[in-house]
Amino acid sequence: MKRMSSLAYHFGIKLRFYPSSKQKKIIKLNYDAQRFVYNSYAGRNRTNYHARRFLAINQGQAMPFAFPILNDYEAKLAETVVANDELLAKPKNIRDAYSFLRVKEIDSLALANAIQNYRKAWNHYRKIGHGIPTFHKKRSDWSYQTNCQYPKQKEAYLDNGTAKFIDAKHIKLPKLGVIRIAGLRKLIKERLLKHVSTRIGTVTIKKTAGDQFYLSMQLGSDIAFAQKLPKTQSQIGIDLNLDNFLTDSNGAMVAKPRFYRNAKKKLAHAQRVLSRRQREDFLQVLSTALIKNHDLVVAEELRSKNLLKNHALSQAISDVGWRRFLNMLAYKAKLYDKEFQTIDPKYTTQRCHNCGTIMGQNGCRKLKLKDREWTCPMCQTYHIRDWNAAVNILEKGLGSWQNPKKQTA
Known part of the structure; x- marks a missing residue:
């Protein structure tokens, strides 16, 4: 059976579910257990770091030809370091050390995921240089992760793992048993009914502060989750701007919603x-x-990171959510076998798409942000700034516009 990472397609689903009172207690127990394990790793490694540093400094002060003699405090520190190293050497050691982690209601995979998440946090810190793993505080919203396993199956399906769908309204999870869900998307329901080979990977169980329960599943398959969309023989360039959300190369504009700004005026968390x-x-x-x-x-x-430094524009930029929008375009293009690309925006607003004149060069006045409409001084073509930019963006993406060069008189 293939590993999750080696499958060609991946898909995530989020489902509302309705646990019983007993199942809620089990969810809380697993949340507390994985938080305890994560904090144990964070605390013991932090203790070891400071203890080793203290011992290294003190031993460095000893005579170079003399063997350092540890006092009682230093000896206890050294014993603590050894004990912590032994406990953290293998994932099962911490479960063996604490009897309450071995009760049957606690999912061992939840504890293993807590350790894995702690190690991932350290790898992330080493990669980017900040964000040292800290203690997980007790919260009103709970969550923990488990995994679906296929111990004896030759092929993975939605209904034959340790986490599996009973039908379109029920799922069986490790330790929790059968739970009722709100319903499945048509896409997933068809795969379940048609018995399409699909592997369930990580399963996240979460309770919100509003006492609502959700289930997130990572699915993998060698069969695509969505059908390829038919080709339309159409291309489009889009310019993201502050007057509206976007203007496309056909001249259409999408008005900019001001959700965040309107909500800020009301000063209410719910809004x-x-x-x-x-x-x-x-x-x-x-x-x-x-x-x-x-x-x-x-x-x-x-x-947008550079644009946000401009305090006059930062609220408008934060309001529209361009970064999220471009990420959606990227993954949806991949999902539906379409093409999405981004180009360097240099000169896209300053160039006349009709004759190629670049404003700001060869004596032409450079356009300012307030210049929303302008006329090309060379070919006298009238431009709406954002529409012209969208056309230039499309041409640059199609490769029909070469890098601009200085024009000669």
């Missing part, structure tokens, strides 16, 4: 949550429409 959901829905619908209706979508590389 901020609602605004994020509205923005997410807006971005999902718009990105899907662009991918379905065009074979190629070209956009400019977003450099």
Whole structure:
């Protein structure tokens, strides 16, 4: 059987489920257990770090030809380091050391995932240089991870692992047993009914602060989860701007929603949550429409980090969610076998797409941000700034516009 990472296609689903009172207690028990294990690793490694540093400094002060003699405090520190190293050497050691981690309701894979997540956090820190793993605090929302295993099966399906679908309304999970779910997407229901080879990987069980329970599953398969969309023989360039959300190379504009700004005026947490959901829905619908209706979508590389340094524009940029939008276009293009690319935005707003004149060169006045409409001084073509930029973006993506060169008189 193939490993999850070697499967060609991956898909994630999130389901609402309704546990019984007993199942809620088991979820809380596993959440507390995995948090205890994670914090044990964080605390013991932190203790070892400081103890080794203390001993190294003190031993360095001893005579170079004399064997250092440890006092009682230093000896206890050395014993603590050895004990911690032994406990953390193997994942099963911490379960053997604490009897409450061995009760039958606790999922051993939840504990293993806690250790794995701690090690991933350290690898992430070593890679980027900040974000040292810290203690996990007790919270009103719970979550823990487990895994679906296929111990004797030759092929993985949605209904033959340790985590499996009983039917379209019920799932069986390790330690929790059978739970009722709100319902399946048509895409997943068809794979279940048609018995399509699909492997379940990581399973995350989560309770929100509002006492709602959700189940997230990572699925993998060598059979695509979505059908390829038909080719439309259409291409489009899109320009992200501050006057509206975007302008495309056909001249169409999408108005900019101001969810965050409106929510800020109300100063209510519930409204901020609602605004994020509205923005997410807006971005999902718009990105899907662009991918379905065009074979190629070209956009400019977003450099919002630099733009956010401008305090006059930062709120408007944060309001529209461009980074999330471009990420959606990228993964949906891959999912539906379409093409999405980003290009260097240099000169896209300053260039006349009709004759190639670049404003700001050869004595031409450079366009400012307030210049929303302009006329090319060379060919006298009238431009709407954002529409012209979208056309340039498409041409650059198609490779029909070479890198601009200085024009000669």
